[in-house]
Amino acid sequence: MRYPQTFIDDLKRQADIVRVVGDYVQLKKKGANWMACCPFHKEKTPSFSVSPAKEIFYCFGCHKGGSVFNFVMEMERVAFPEAIKLVAEKSGVPLPKLIDDTRFEARRNEAEAVIELNRWALEWWEKQLESSTEGRIARDYLEGREITDETRKTFRLGYAPDSWDALSIYLRQKGASQDQIERSGLVVKKEEANSYDRFRGRLIFPVLDIQGKPIAFGGRTLRNEDAKYINSPETAAYVKGRNLFGLNLTRDEIRRAGFAILVEGFLDLIVPYQFGIRNVVASLGTALTPDQVKLISRFVRKVVVNYDADAAGLQAAKKAIAMLLAEDLEVKILVLPDGADPDEFIRKEGAAAYQKQRGLAQPHIQFVIDQAVRDRKLSNPADKEAAIDEVLPYIHAVHSRIQKREYFDIAMDKLGIDRDNFNTSAWRKELWQQVRGSEKGTVKRTTNPARRAKPTPAEQRLLNLLLNDEQLRRGVLRELQADDYEDLSTAPIFRALLELDRDGGEIKFDTVNQKIEGEEPSASLLPMLFMSESLHASNEHYAADECIQTFRLMKLQHLIDELRTEAGAAEREGDSEKASRLSAEQIELTKRRSALLPKGEPIQPGNW
Numbered sequence: 001m002r003y004p005q006t007f008i009d010d011l012k013r014q015a016d017i018v019r020v021v022g023d024y025v026q027l028k029k030k031g032a033n034w035m036a037c038c039p040f041h042k043e044k045t046p047s048f049s050v051s052p053a054k055e056i057f058y059c060f061g062c063h064k065g066g067s068v069f070n071f072v073m074e075m076e077r078v079a080f081p082e083a084i085k086l087v088a089e090k091s092g093v094p095l096p097k098l099i100d101d102t103r104f105e106a107r108r109n110e111a112e113a114v115i116e117l118n119r120w121a122l123e124w125w126e127k128q129l130e131s132s133t134e135g136r137i138a139r140d141y142l143e144g145r146e147i148t149d150e151t152r153k154t155f156r157l158g159y160a161p162d163s164w165d166a167l168s169i170y171l172r173q174k175g176a177s178q179d180q181i182e183r184s185g186l187v188v189k190k191e192e193a194n195s196y197d198r199f200r201g202r203l204i205f206p207v208l209d210i211q212g213k214p215i216a217f218g219g220r221t222l223r224n225e226d227a228k229y230i231n232s233p234e235t236a237a238y239v240k241g242r243n244l245f246g247l248n249l250t251r252d253e254i255r256r257a258g259f260a261i262l263v264e265g266f267l268d269l270i271v272p273y274q275f276g277i278r279n280v281v282a283s284l285g286t287a288l289t290p291d292q293v294k295l296i297s298r299f300v301r302k303v304v305v306n307y308d309a310d311a312a313g314l315q316a317a318k319k320a321i322a323m324l325l326a327e328d329l330e331v332k333i334l335v336l337p338d339g340a341d342p343d344e345f346i347r348k349e350g351a352a353a354y355q356k357q358r359g360l361a362q363p364h365i366q367f368v369i370d371q372a373v374r375d376r377k378l379s380n381p382a383d384k385e386a387a388i389d390e391v392l393p394y395i396h397a398v399h400s401r402i403q404k405r406e407y408f409d410i411a412m413d414k415l416g417i418d419r420d421n422f423n424t425s426a427w428r429k430e431l432w433q434q435v436r437g438s439e440k441g442t443v444k445r446t447t448n449p450a451r452r453a454k455p456t457p458a459e460q461r462l463l464n465l466l467l468n469d470e471q472l473r474r475g476v477l478r479e480l481q482a483d484d485y486e487d488l489s490t491a492p493i494f495r496a497l498l499e500l501d502r503d504g505g506e507i508k509f510d511t512v513n514q515k516i517e518g519e520e521p522s523a524s525l526l527p528m529l530f531m532s533e534s535l536h537a538s539n540e541h542y543a544a545d546e547c548i549q550t551f552r553l554m555k556l557q558h559l560i561d562e563l564r565t566e567a568g569a570a571e572r573e574g575d576s577e578k579a580s581r582l583s584a585e586q587i588e589l590t591k592r593r594s595a596l597l598p599k600g601e602p603i604q605p606g607n608w
């Protein structure tokens with residue numbers, strides 16, 4: 001049940017923020033705004049302000065801010081729907097009937113029903129594995145793989161007896177209807193009102209969602225059937241490619257370690273886990289999907305891909321690289337010696353040997369180059385071009401300029417396109433132009449909270465001007481290029497402004513806020529950016545081109561800082577060649593920055 005969207009939109013327009021907030025705090029008019037002592041933090045002089053024109057509140061003391069709904073949610077400690085109701089009541093807007101979201105509700109209920117049946121099935125299968133006579137075959141298999149009872153219990157492994165209907169009968173005894181059983185995917189439907197158990201004579205690996213609920217199963221044959229693994233079909237509770245096996249158990253360790261090891265199969269995760277390597281997730285046999293990458297990126301920004309070393313595994317690894325880069329993750333590739341998978345390798349060589357190998361994992365670009373040159377002769381021009389074509393997309397997809405440049409140089413050197421060779425230097429430059437491009441459309445950008453620091457005061461000031469001065473904004477948006485803002489922590493705000501401008505949308509707190517979808521630090525900053533007007537007033541004549549200029553200066557400064565950090569790191573690692581190359585680049589950029597600086601102006605971007 002929810003309120004209709006049209007009503008919510010109307011209410012947003014009609015709700016008087018001063019009136020609603022005024023119910024909670026004593027507001028005093030001051031200029032265009034209303035001020036009060038902040039209800040969210042202790043203070044004696046008012047720093048809490050409400051702008052009826054902008055339909056926002058903001059506290060300059062504790063930086064809380066947002067729409068009238070945010071205020072009520074914060075004040076009353078209620079969720080959004082409840083805030084809607086309260087705001088409507090306080091604004092004297094009659095509440096409409098709730099929409100009965102039947103389809104949504106029905107689907108959720110169905111998902112819960114599937115999970116319930118999955119629970120029953122899993123508990124029963126666990127018992128079969130633990131103690132049934134027939135389950136011995138599965139117990140022997142696990143013993144052969146050195147999987148302990150503790151591990152078996154942790155992962156809730158089970159055994160599905162070799163029977164067409166044993167599970168179905170059990171589920172019916174528990175009270176499930178034939179219809180429910182069929183919808184659960186635990187059986188395969190035959191003709192009318194007839195079905196048989198899907199998993200028969202198999203070791204069961206439950207796929208648990210992040211809360212530990214069984215949403216699907218994988219079953220491994222114990223009788224050398226053709227299908228080594230079979231899996232649950234999609235159900236109301238399970239959509240393929242949305243989950244990662246093991247994440248419910250490994251998420252904390254992944255966070256702690258600062259990187260995740262991505263493997264393919266169930267045992268490639270279970271065995272390392274048993275041996276104490278617990279920052280692992282498994283992509284469940286299918287090709288890695290964007291949803292899975294998003295799930296990983298909620299916990300970590302670095303991934304070591306450790307797939308099988310056979311042709312299919314290598315191909316899958318390359319696909320995974322592309323997916324991970326598209327979400328701005330850093331990727332390394334681990335290929336274990338002699339084509340071993342993680343499960344075999346760890347049982348044979350132990351966890352320490354595995355960790356040692358893991359430490360030797362290649363940056364993704366190295367792997368991609370190796371794959372590209374593997375079956376080609378670089379002395380043959382056609383082969384060389386094919387190799388370049390294969391490698392460039394993986395460099396193009398890298399977000400950080402510095403890393404991109406570094407990977408590019410590695411690749412070019414490897415592929416024999418020398419900087420200093422007369423025949424190839426121009427070609428190399430051309431290729432660099434190709435990969436450094438503005439990545440329009442090809443690669444989706446996401447903010448990398450680790451890399452993008454706090455917005456600088458200059459950035460904030462510019463945004464404040466842009467958000468509040470329509471004329472200035474028009475001029476700036478016309479000139480602004482993706483390159484100018486893409487590395488800024490506030491890039492989502494710029495993107496939102498450009499989109500709204502393009503689509504003719506109104507630019508105000510609510511519309512921009514909706515576009516940036518909680519991306520930090522932009523989202524927390526937004527009320528302040530809309531509210532601070534003091535700077536604006538003293539800069540009436542700030543021109544659009546000056547704004548753009550300042551952006552480009554900021555961008556350069558950002559690059560210079562990055563280069564300086566990288567050069568320092570290279571120096572410490574004793575790579576003096578790299579350090580001096582980076583320093584040279586840094587000097588070059590500093591020169592360019594100086595050329596951009598207006599003569600005799602007191603702007604010092606160095607202090608930002």
Ligand SMILES: [Zn+2]
Nearest residue numbers: 038041059062
């Ligand atoms: Zn406050």
